[in-house]
Amino acid sequence: MLYPQSNLFRDVYHLNGIWRFSPVEDSYLPDQPLKSSKPMAVPASYNDITTEKALKDHVGKVVYEKVFSLPLRDGLQYRLRIGATSHQCSVYLNGALIGHGLNGFYPIDLPLDSLQAENRLSVVIDNRLSDQTLPVGEQKNGRQVYHYDFYNYTGIHRDVMIYTLPVQAIRDLTIQTVVNGDYSAVHVSVDTDCTDLTYTVKDLAGNTVVVSKHADFRIEDPILWEPSNPHLYTLCVESECDRYEERFGIRKIEVKGTQFLLNDRPVYFKGFGMHEDFFVLGKGNNNAVTLRNFECMKWIHANSFRTSHYPYAEDVLDLADEYGFLVIDEVPAVGMNRFDGSDCFGEGNLVTDKTKELHKELITRLVARDKNHPCVVMLNVGNEPHAEEPASRDYYLDIIAHARSVCSLPLMLVHCAISENGVCDHLSDLPDVLGLNRYYSWYYHRLGDVTDITESLIPDFNGLYQKYQKPIMLTEFGADTIEGLHALPSDAFSEEFQKDCIVEYGDVLDTMDFVIGEHVWNFADFQTKQGLTRIRGNRKGVFTKDRQPKLVAHFLRERWMKK
Ligand code: GCB
Numbered sequence: 001m002l003y004p005q006s007n008l009f010r011d012v013y014h015l016n017g018i019w020r021f022s023p024v025e026d027s028y029l030p031d032q033p034l035k036s037s038k039p040m041a042v043p044a045s046y047n048d049i050t051t052e053k054a055l056k057d058h059v060g061k062v063v064y065e066k067v068f069s070l071p072l073r074d075g076l077q078y079r080l081r082i083g084a085t086s087h088q089c090s091v092y093l094n095g096a097l098i099g100h101g102l103n104g105f106y107p108i109d110l111p112l113d114s115l116q117a118e119n120r121l122s123v124v125i126d127n128r129l130s131d132q133t134l135p136v137g138e139q140k141n142g143r144q145v146y147h148y149d150f151y152n153y154t155g156i157h158r159d160v161m162i163y164t165l166p167v168q169a170i171r172d173l174t175i176q177t178v179v180n181g182d183y184s185a186v187h188v189s190v191d192t193d194c195t196d197l198t199y200t201v202k203d204l205a206g207n208t209v210v211v212s213k214h215a216d217f218r219i220e221d222p223i224l225w226e227p228s229n230p231h232l233y234t235l236c237v238e239s240e241c242d243r244y245e246e247r248f249g250i251r252k253i254e255v256k257g258t259q260f261l262l263n264d265r266p267v268y269f270k271g272f273g274m275h276e277d278f279f280v281l282g283k284g285n286n287n288a289v290t291l292r293n294f295e296c297m298k299w300i301h302a303n304s305f306r307t308s309h310y311p312y313a314e315d316v317l318d319l320a321d322e323y324g325f326l327v328i329d330e331v332p333a334v335g336m337n338r339f340d341g342s343d344c345f346g347e348g349n350l351v352t353d354k355t356k357e358l359h360k361e362l363i364t365r366l367v368a369r370d371k372n373h374p375c376v377v378m379l380n381v382g383n384e385p386h387a388e389e390p391a392s393r394d395y396y397l398d399i400i401a402h403a404r405s406v407c408s409l410p411l412m413l414v415h416c417a418i419s420e421n422g423v424c425d426h427l428s429d430l431p432d433v434l435g436l437n438r439y440y441s442w443y444y445h446r447l448g449d450v451t452d453i454t455e456s457l458i459p460d461f462n463g464l465y466q467k468y469q470k471p472i473m474l475t476e477f478g479a480d481t482i483e484g485l486h487a488l489p490s491d492a493f494s495e496e497f498q499k500d501c502i503v504e505y506g507d508v509l510d511t512m513d514f515v516i517g518e519h520v521w522n523f524a525d526f527q528t529k530q531g532l533t534r535i536r537g538n539r540k541g542v543f544t545k546d547r548q549p550k551l552v553a554h555f556l557r558e559r560w561m562k563k
Contacts, residue, residue, distance in 0.1 A: 083158020
């Protein structure tokens with residue numbers, strides 16, 4: 001389903017703003033308007049807006065309600081689009097169920113067949129985690145238990161819109177490009193009942209470069225999309241019944257030997273694992289925050305990021321297309337590791353066959369959602385599953401096979417299992433690019449002693465490379481750092497230690513030509529559940545939560561400027 005767009009054939013009505021809100025019992029049905037409620041902002045998480053502890057940490061169901069009217073015109077299809085609600089949700093129009101959301105980080109797109117002069121939309125959200133949600137989690141003794149490191153923010157997190165389509169509409173379009181010497185062959189697949197389509201392509205300056213009656217055409221002397229010149233073309237598909245415009249880029253991606261090639265040139269990924277997280281908004285999407293993130297990333301000379309640990313809002317990808325960031329798209333397969341060594345995979349455990357079915361579906365849907373974004377250059381199918389557990393292999397064999405059947409991008413799998421003391425992992429041979437999260441001198445070995453990094457990383461990465469002969473990326477590394485805390489000589493939590501730690505990693509990585517990139521954990525400080533090592537959240541940000549640089553940021557800027 002395409003992102004809503006407004007033009008001569010289509011309207012978009014935004015329903016963002018203030019909604020009515022209340023926690024509700026499991027048995028709640030929105031037959032009647034809410035009698036008692038409080039105002040709540042959309043999009044936003046409710047957790048950091050409230051001052052009530054019980055509501056901040058609420059586990060269970062809440063309802064959001066909005067009354068609205070629209071001009072109703074004959075001969076149009078009306079649809080509802082909610083960018084994302086965390087996590088499970090059921091949607092009701094005037095008390096009648098119209099559909100469900102599948103996952104907290106994916107759009108919900110439903111037909112609105114029985115709109116009235118005035119309407120009441122109710123979105124009932126359940127934030128409980130299980131083996132049938134991703135991320136996975138469990139309920140124990142009435143408490144929500146999850147093994148991932150970000151706050152379980154809840155709410156309507158992305159834009160809500162009603163949009164119209166003509167009766168015969170362009171439902172979907174996929175743009176494929178192949179660079180061939182001095183031209184690019186373009187193939188457009190359109191899902192539509194409209195006939196007599198015209199395809200027009202304009203370049204970034206607005207010059208028309210193609211007008212075609214066929215879905216296959218050429219762009220001569222294409223300007224390729226790449227971080228240093230993120231050239232975007234716009235395709236307009238139109239007929240007498242509908243019209244849709246989609247931006248795209250022409251670029252060539254290949255994993256060859258130890259290299260990741262973009263437009264036939266090796267790329268070194270410089271950047272971050274990130275989170276959608278900001279003061280008060282929680283996980284509510286906000287374009288001002290995204291722009292500030294991207295401005296900081298340009299300043300520091302980053303060229304890429306991973307959407308750890310779930311798909312980000314489409315607005316983020318639109319802007320990444322424009323800014324020229326390379327994006328590793330990630331499905332919300334996180335929390336599949338208990339870290340105490342106990343099993344995670346298999347019936348009765350955290351991860352079951354039901355999880356796997358959902359996981360596959362979410363891969364399919366992410367590829368469908370993001371297929372036309374040139375910024376998306378790799379798909380990560382999971383973060384830190386319990387790779388030491390043999391059953392993780394069967395699970396991920398299926399997941400990777402499925403991902404290959406729906407996605408033509410290189411696949412990544414990120415894990416944190418270290419092959420030492422005879423412990424082995426069961427997953428490293430599966431992806432095209434091996435993503436490794438490492439916390440030497442922090443969680444592992446000798447806290448606060450950066451010599452551990454050189455001593456451990458060299459045999460670790462060299463060993464994995466010799467065994468698997470594939471490109472490796474350091475997808476996470478870093479240290480919690482409280483801004484304003486200084487220490488000479490450096491020690492844990494000081495700004496100097498974060499800098500020393502990252503300098504040391506950089507020095508080691510520079511000796512390894514099979515390493516295709518470094519993503520520091522994390523771009524900015526972010527909220528987590530409470531914990532003894534979490535001082536108002538995870539503090540491994542290179543930027544503070546209000547997006548100001550810590551000491552290490554200046555070092556990274558120097559390093560990445562030269563790389
Ligand atoms: C990890 C996880 C990430 C955590 C990070 C940490 O390995 O992938 O979600 O936030 O470690 O800081 O502990």
